[in-house]
Amino acid sequence: MKIFRHFIFFIVICLALIIEATFFSSLKFFGANLNIILIIIVSMSFFISSRTALIYAGVAGLLEDIFIGAMIGSNFLLLIIVVYLVRTYSSRVIRENIITPLIIVFTSSITYYFLMGAILFIAGKGYYLNLMYMHNILNGSIYNLIIALIIYPMCYLVLHKYKGEY
Amino acid sequence: MKSKKISNAKRGRTFIIIGLIVITIIIRITNTNSIGLAPVESFFKEMLYPAQSVTSTASNGFVSFFKGLVDYKSVKDENDKLKAEIGELQSTNSELIQYRVENENLRLLLGIQESNTDLVIVNSEVIGRSIKDWYKTVTINKGFSSGIRENMPVINYSGLIGKVTGVTNSTAEVTLLTDPKYGAITVVTTETGYPGIVIGDEKGLGGLQMIQIPSTANIMEGYEVVTSGLGDLGYKNIKIGKIKKIVNSSDGLMKRAIIEAYADFDDLHFVGVIIKEEIILTPTENEIK
Secondary structure (H helix, E strand, O other), rough: HHHHHHHHHHHHHHHHHHHHHOOOOOOOOOOOOOOOHHHHHHHOOOOHHHHHHHHHHHHHHHHHHHHHHOOOOHHHHHHHHHHHHHHHHOHHHOOOHHHHHHHHHHHHHHHHHHHHHHHHOOOOOHHHOHHHHHHHHHHHHHHHHHHHHHHHHHHHHHHHHHHHOO | HHHHHHHHHHHHHHHHHHHHHHHHHHHHHHHOOOOOOHHHHHHHHHHHHHHHHHHHHHHHHHHHHHHHHHHHHHHHHHHHHHHHHHHHHHOOOOOOOOHHHHHEEEEEHHHHHHOOOOOEEEEEEEEEOOOOOOOOOOOOOOOOOOOOOOOOOEEHHHHEEEEEEEEOOOEEEEEEEEOOOOOOEEEEEEEOOEOOOOOOOOOOOEEEEEEEEEOOOOOOOOOEEEEEOOOOOOOEEEEEEHHHHHEEOOOOOEEEEEEEOOOOOOOOOOEEEEEEOOOOOOOOOHHOO
């Protein structure tokens, strides 16, 4: 049964990547793209064990890296770091109240952008850290917050009943 | 008393006979093939018109109401059916509009192919875009099997849009001119043939700029910028855009030109990859491996 759930997770991430590259890439929010994988991973991490959350973050990050085909390992690393921080500092979050998880999605997005900026800089791709990138830290985080209003309740509905066994 | 009764009966019969004769005469007179109404008919109709009109309206409403009650189900079914048909027609209409846009794009691309017979252009459709803001790339639905290789220039009907930076058997990744990774393109202005290099906007806002132009260079706003054929690209006269604005540097020695690209990089649907003629369109098994 667990293998089936892992398989479903894998399919969800693949579908999310396809939707992100097709539908949402044409639906930008003031020039910013949606990071649907980050929203899914952060939303899921409230309802599954730390170990599973970290494994899922790693798998999703790796799939995203392979899909992008550049700087493989960057998203793998970043999603694991973000989920680790979320799990460490959000133990007192009331999952039924949507406000706090949404704030965590927003802060996770900002953290993701800053850490990705650092990785780009270290990797010698500092030319990507332009004005648009700086604008998108806020725009992208707001976009993630808005879409998290839909994704988080879906994760809650699907996963809260498995709490403790996942 | 008896004789009075007989007299009344006689009178009644006489009235009936006279009445029958009068009606017969009226029937005979009105039973003609002449067109139009007799004055009496006309007057009668005119007199009855208001009442007839009111009655007719009222009766129509009355009948419709009851008929509607009786036919409610069939009307509802018909309404649902019509709604479904409208939905289908709207969907078909949207598809037709999309096909028209696609057709127009492909026709324009075909036009480029026809006017440049020396080029071999592989037309393809954009099937995905970069999922990260900082990468300006698109994915197209033609790849190695269609003869596409890395570094081949990619155009649409407006002009140059980028180059191929990654190829799989059936897809290719195109890095747009606006991506800092693309590097510089060697260009010339059409009007004066002044050479220069074009790079993406350093702010990452999706624009282009021609840089390192001496302040004395003969370049003005509105000049068209095309590829020079030098450098990696190797193709001349592919349109890029027009000079929108010229900005002088603070020391006054150099200037740069802001270019308004012909292509809309956020709205790419069909593109053409210029492939070199010597490439075999059908790759061998070893090549695929």
